[in-house]
Amino acid sequence: MRNRIRAIAFNTFREAVRDRVLYNLVVFALLIVGSSLIFGQISIGVERLVLVNLGMTAISLFGIVIAIFIGIGLVSKEIEKKTLYTVLARPVHRWEFIVGKFGGLVGTLTVNAGFMAIGFFAALLYLTHRFEPADGYLLVALYFIVLEFVLITALALLFSTFSTPLMSAVFAFSLFVIGTFAEDLRGFASMSTGVTKIAMETVSRLVPNFAAFNVISQVAHSQAVPGRLIFYNTIYAIVYAAVCLAASVLIFERRDLK
């Protein structure tokens, strides 16, 4: 069982890595990191600020796009193109397929993030000529970005199990936008009344809490990220992804593969 999952994960990774689209997006992200060095020079004293803000935002956004892009290929595209049939005709459980796919994609994204991080820190080093202890928080911000990838991938996978590639992408991206304002949604919920309140309270707690993963402006100002936040965010990402995977498995196990 474990070998099969590992095999599927590795195959997913291999397939993703050889896809040229991935490279283009990574290159583009790195270009933006580089260009932020130029933008920073426009106003004195904020070069590091601009680099961190712009660079990390680029990594985050492009990474999300990549995650969705490949994520929708996980199941939707496989069904459309029928690559799935020959895999499932083998002694592979459907749930193993889901878990393996997810693992492969998370691996891909982590490697991506790694490359983009290297580019980013290279730019930072070029700018400041040495690393400071406060730069450690940049790693935390990057770690949170990777957690975001994990979440969005799990969501893209979930939508893949029952809708077309395009709709999966739309749903996943919509949830990303909504999740970015999750804290505001909860604020809104606490101020409303009646049916609206009940609806808002429920929805605002079920949407993925992307808001808490964005600490970019904090670390840009060299503010510390509390250890407790790192701990809870990690747990949240793991749990939420697990929920998405469980739902994916439940749907996928029952689905007619037309």
Place this chain on the structure above:
Amino acid sequence: MQRNRVTFVASAVLVVGTALSIVTLHKIDEVREGSALREVLWIPSAQTVKRMSLGYDGLLADIYWTRAVQYFGGHHHAHSTDYQLLKPLLETTTTLDPHLIPAYEFGSIFLAQNPPEGAGDPTAAADLVKKGIRENPEAWRLWYHLGFIQWQELRNPSLASQSFLEGSKVPGALPWMRVMAAALAQNAGNAETARYLWMNIYQSTEDKMIRENALKRLAALKSDEVVQKLQNLIDQYQQQQGHYPSSFQELISVGWIRRVPLDPLGYPYQIQNGRVVVARPAELPFITKGLPEGSQASNMPRNPSN
């Protein structure tokens, strides 16, 4: 069958996981409390936010507006004295959407009042309202709010009178703006004027928090009035009897009043060392009379300047 076991495990993960995620979410919110709001301090300028909003400034303005109200409400509920983020939040809101009149109104009251009822920065409040007037010349009510700040918090009745006058010139302004201008020119510091202004605010706004605030103000004015009358009575008593009454029962027994007077909260007024005092001053913000000895009015303006 394998499939049933898988279904069971997956369903269990789904249910337990969802519950766990909500619990963790709660913890995250605790740690993050105010983080999203504190970020507003690091925005180099409100203009930057506007540029970054990619044209969705209306939506973003609503988001910042919601955050501002929630921020204030939350801190107020916790009896905090720190409202330092209110100004940048309202600044950002009104830059993103200069026509969001409720934001100016909110700021005119809650930026101006002293903590814990506000940020205690009437100058900032006045500046905000002036910005609102610039962006919305047809909004005559903003002149009203400006005049109000200048009179109530900045203690400058002549400036206030001018504001009301300017506002009365705007097409559509109601006639009493001119009346107020005149009244302020003559009769600054009058409790009647104050009552009139707060009544007006109460009636003309739909914002729940502003209305509650106005009610508290009116209650405080009423209390001040009653305290003054009672004080006069016991001073008289002292002159006649040679000592202050120890309680209002004594005034009842000599037939000067019919029953023990109650403050707006429903508690009886008390007499301490020849002074009329309210039973629970902490619950009656905005009163200026009837405070126990040694304590100061919680809402005396701190900088009586322009």
Place this chain on the structure above:
Amino acid sequence: MPAIETFALEKQYKVGFWKKRPRQALEPLTLSVEEGEVFGYLGPNGAGKTTTLKLLMRLIFPSGGSGRILGKDLGDGSLKQQIGFLPEQPYFYDHLTARELLDYYAELSGVEAKERTHRVEAVLARVGLPDSANLQLRKFSKGMLQRVGIAQAIIHNPKLIFLDEPMSGLDPIGRREVRDLIQSLKEEGKTIFFSTHILSDAETLCDRVGVINKGKLRGIGVLADLAREVSGKVEILWEGAGARAGIEALGGRAQVSSGTSRVVLPEEKLNAAIDAIRAGNGKIVSISPVRVTLEEFFMEKLNSEGAEMEQEVAR
């Protein structure tokens, strides 16, 4: 033990956006296939062939009925090790090479690592792709993909192989090669169940055929029995123009193509026809009895709405 058995296996889809109307993709199907048989599943496009295969492969779930493969229930996990599947118009991971794909699939099917390399090479050679082993699949032609498809269906040495339109997209050489491959698999004792709408392919390979149309099984026939039926006619081929008049006198109509004439006549007229040709100095090329063709069987079963079906009950 029958290799495949179905008991009233059916599939109904609900179509439509708001009001879901049912569409019967497969009416209750009961058939069985013995081990070692090559079974041809014939029908026009959209008849329900692929639906049947997908039900058997557990890619879709039945609305009713059940099935058994190699004695085990359709949902049994240990089953898949012993079956291989080639879907219609297969498509594989674009960026893998043929070798990588087969290695991956072999691993998923539980082939041990030591075995795998050897098996991959062997199967590549068997399907005729040894030179393309390191080419990425996105560069493969349709025929090549078909061969990879067959390769992945047999690499784990399954007992039973399902093929959905295995000849589709192949040129005559390719089809010949696939036919030979199926033949050699049969000689290895494997059971093969393949669907097609091309009758000539079935004719040369199958032991038995089933005809399906509009979701319903119309009939099952043993090919050998069909071949034995003689319709009472003979076909004569000869060279030489002279005899034509004599043949036509017997009531037959001669067709000529590049010097060779052909006529189909009732059996009793055979001797008279031979005499006529020899009298006209014609040279007889061949005389053969006309058999009931698969095509006739097929067309007859296709059109028999409500006719009694010859159903072979599960043995």
